[in-house]
Amino acid sequence: MQEIGLGTMLLNNSIENYLLALLFLSAVYFIIRIFDKVLLGKMDLFVxxxxxxxxxxxxxxxxxxxxxxxxxxxxxxxxxxxxxSSQIDNFINLILMILSVIFIVLSVLDIITYSLKKYWSKKHRSEEQQKVLSITLFIIKTVVWIIAFLFILDNLNIQITGLITGLGIGGIAIAFAAQNVLTDLFNYFTIFFDKPFDIGDFIIIGDYKGTIEHIGVKTTRIRSLSGEQLIISNTDLVNSRINNYKRMRQRRINFSFGVTYDTPLEKLKKVTGIVEDIIKSIDKTEFDRAHFAEYADSSLLFQVVYYVTDSDYKLYMDIQQQINFKLKENFEELGVSFAFPTQTIHFASSELINKKSEKVVGINKEDQNNFNKDKIN
Known part of the structure; x- marks a missing residue:
């Protein structure tokens, strides 16, 4: 009976070789366990x-x-x-390569998923818009796994040129067939990432104005001021000029009024001060200027500019109304009247009119005599 020792051969390898391989695997295992118990905890606390x-x-x-x-x-x-044997070597190498690719892909996808979720959380997305995160992650994961699959096939010495060509031709055909849909889809992502507006924003697009109710993959729905719902394609929105009033930090107001021409100069000089005091006494306003601007057709025209430090349109109208009431009250106390379109006609005295009439008649008689003489001659 043959004595078993370290040099004993088993399946073309000595027992010593098996022990060395096992020892190497055990060393790697214990190194990983030590790192996991000692260093990983400290690194985790630091991070x-x-x-x-x-x-x-x-x-x-x-x-x-x-x-x-x-x-x-x-x-x-x-x-x-x-x-x-070569067959076993190839099989083991194949399994290890496939598993390595899978774990690398999973690591990459973990980092991408974390980055996108971190980006989403900073933007305060609504629940409806969170669906885009799932769509985006699905597309990214699909692309990454396709690349990984092609990489594995290439390492298996399988010709993937025809497969890539077929996928390219098929993708082009699908793109042409669904060109409008894909255009709206890409513009949907443009709207989502660029954020020209959010749900609840009041916008004006050309002749249309209203509040954003829903941002879909193909269309966006807007509730107009008159109550009906406007449905506009994402492509039309991206290609349009959009006024977003929800993001207006302050509103600049420019208004004018006129007083009558018979207002005395002393009272006229007090008007700008009255306007300034009124605006400064109202919350959420910033006075800019008030000037006697021009001599208009029917009034002495004043121009006023101030700011409302809020984007709410109703608040602006309430403030403007309050200013108008106080202007009326202060002008009545001062004895200043607001002007309205008028036309003054001045009549001369009757004696002056008669003298002018006689003069005109005399001139007409003299012209007539001269005309008759010329005719006889």
Whole structure:
């Protein structure tokens, strides 16, 4: 009976080679466990000071992605030290390559998912718009997995040129068939990421105005001031000039009024001060200027500019109404009247009119005599 020792051959490898491979795998395992128990905890505490969510992501990637990759690498190095048949070598290498690609892809997708969710949370997205996150992640994951699949096929020495060409031709055909739909879809992402407006914003687009109710994949719905719902394609919205009044930080107001021409100069000089005091006494207003602007056809015209430090249209109208009431009250106390379109006709005295008439008649008689003489001659 043959004595079993370290040099005993088993399946083309000595027992010593098997023990060395096992020892290598055990060393890698214990190194990973020591790192997990000692260093990972300290690293996690350091990272958590800056971001708890990133700390959770880092632990997930290390424990569920990097550790398996290290184990796979250790298995690959250990089997390379053993002599096996080419079929077994190829099979093991194939399995290890596929598993490595899977874990790398999962790590990349974890980072992308974390980054997108972090970006979404900073933008205060509504629940309806959160659906875009799922759509975006689905598209990204699909593309990444297709690339990974093609990479695996290429490493299996499978010709993928025809497959890529077929996918390209099919994609072009689909793009042409659904050109309008895809255009609206891409413009939907443009609206989503560029954020020219949000749900609840009051906007004006050309002749249309209203509040955004819904932002869909193909169309956006707007509730107009008169009550009906406007449905506009995303492409038309992106290609239009949009006035977004919801994001207006303050409103600049320019209004004018006129007083009568018979207002005395002393009272006229007090008007701008009265206007300034009225505006400064009202909350959420900033006075800019008030001037006697011009001599208009029917009035002495004043121009006033002030700011309302709020975008609410109703608040602006309430403030303007309050200004108008106080102007009326102060002008009545001052004895100043607002002007309205008038026309003054001046009549001369009757004696002056008669003298002018006689003069005109005399001139007419003299002209007639001269005309008759010329006719006889």
């Amino acid at each position: 958590e000071k800056f971001s708890h969510s990133f700390s959770v992501l880092l632990k997930k990637i290390i424990k569920k992605r990097i550790y398996p990759l290290l184990y796979l690498l250790a298995l690959f190095l250990a089997f390379n030290e053993l002599k096996t």
